Amino acid sequence: MGPIAASIGFPVIPGSGRYSDTRVGWTAGGGFEWMVMPGWSVKAEALYYDLGSATFTSSSVVYMSPVSIAVGGFAFGGPLMINAPTTRVRYDGVIARVGVNYHFNWGAAPVVARY
Template structure:
């Protein structure tokens, strides 16, 4: 498999690990949403909730394990887009 990063290319054997890295952290951000609950029969209610969560942008740094790949590619940072998502929940409750 041929890999090209930042204008430098090299070959990596399929099934082998050419780069390694990890990123372990708590991502902070913000959430906005709303919801409600409605009683539709004695002892029964329906609930609905919507949330939008935005955790900002994220990146991870990886170290090269392969040899002969050039001095410019021994470490690189991969930047990812925004980490945002939507959560919708619905439910039916029975009240004892």
């Protein structure tokens, strides 16, 4: 009979995934602007966007036995379960903005100095 060896291994070998795509969707929003004094205004707006969803499968995740035993030329232990997780991602959200504006009066007649 050969030597007996035992080890405690890592319980999980993680998988990995990658996704790349150009998304097309829609947006809706609204806002307001209020003149607080001549030439100055404040504004607020919100936009909701929806670019759909995507589903992808990552590489396998392996759950290892916490104990591996080798007796002679035979090994006991190793992978207990292997799965390939699927991930679904929604691409939607809200963008909110606030601001202060100064309104230049470009349409007014130029000021001409007279002496």
